[in-house]
Amino acid sequence: AQSVTQLDSHVSVSEGTPVLLRCNYSSSYSPSLFWYVQHPNKGLQLLLKYTSAATLVKGINGFEAEFKKSETSFHLTKPSAHMSDAAEYFCVVTTRGDSWGKFQFGAGTQVVVTP
Amino acid sequence: SQTIHQWPATLVQPVGSPLSLECTVEGTSNPNLYWYRQAAGRGLQLLFYSVGIGQISSEVPQNLSASRPQDRQFILSSKKLLLSDSGFYLCAWAPTGTANYGYTFGSGTRLTVV
Numbered sequence: 001a002q003s004v005t006q007l008d009s010h011v012s013v014s015e016g017t018p019v020l021l022r023c024n025y026s027s028s029y030s031p032s033l034f035w036y037v038q039h040p041n042k043g044l045q046l047l048l049k050y051t052s053a054a055t056l057v058k059g060i061n062g063f064e065a066e067f068k069k070s071e072t073s074f075h076l077t078k079p080s081a082h083m084s085d086a087a088e089y090f091c092v093v094t095t096r097g098d099s100w101g102k103f104q105f106g107a108g109t110q111v112v113v114t115p
Numbered sequence: 116s117q118t119i120h121q122w123p124a125t126l127v128q129p130v131g132s133p134l135s136l137e138c139t140v141e142g143t144s145n146p147n148l149y150w151y152r153q154a155a156g157r158g159l160q161l162l163f164y165s166v167g168i169g170q171i172s173s174e175v176p177q178n179l180s181a182s183r184p185q186d187r188q189f190i191l192s193s194k195k196l197l198l199s200d201s202g203f204y205l206c207a208w209a210p211t212g213t214a215n216y217g218y219t220f221g222s223g224t225r226l227t228v229v
Contacts, residue, residue, distance in 0.1 A: 034217045043121075043205055043220035090159070092217075103218065105159045 002027040004093045006106035013081045014114050021076040021109045023091035033074040034092040034103070035065055044090065050074060061085070086113045117142035121206045121221030128228055134179075134193040136224050138206030141187065146208040148189040149218065150181055153203040165189060166211065201228045 007022040025031055032051045036044040048059025055067040061084075065076045074091060091106040121138045128134060140146050150162040161174045163181035171181050178197050182190045189206060203225050207218040 032217075036220075041203070041223070041225060043222045044207075044218070046217050046219070049217050102161065102164065107158045 002093050002104050004106040006109050010110045012112040019078040019081045023074045025093045029095045031093050035076050036090045037087050039087045081113050119221045125225045131195050136191040138189045140208045145211045149207040150191050151205040196228045
């Protein structure tokens, strides 16, 4: 069984300040972890993924995430928020090597960026 | 490169009318295909997935059905829409055999049942 918990439903940051989106996971087997971003009325775009290589993963648009097995966490960070980062973010877990590809989505974190 | 197309982008349908949403993938063969629904204020709910032509697995029993008549075509249907079918529908694909590459999503269909 696997599950994912996004600890904040809403995050508000000022432009130019750091962004932290928290995600904890539970998985019976070795997990693969992903972060997706969704702008209003758009599909989901993959930001980054962890699949067993380096624990610090760099993604698009300056985002990065660190896989911490001891803490079962995969938090998403960005050093400096931009207005275009305002969107909803989803943390996703699946079992590595799962041929069915059934992903478990978190409930999402809505990010608001203020000028 | 691979692309995924989903249409229509928006749809307003009366209660009791039929539904057909289509999704096609280009540039890959034998993909895993998925239909998700995102209702207002709720997360993503997996509706159906398919690992091959004619192979459909349903995650949530409901008013909807899915079909895969061709390798890279995935269709979501309903015979009679309910108000509760309103939502944002997303099609996605992943390479066959492994989930490690993540999903690639279509641009979504906003369905409003009135």
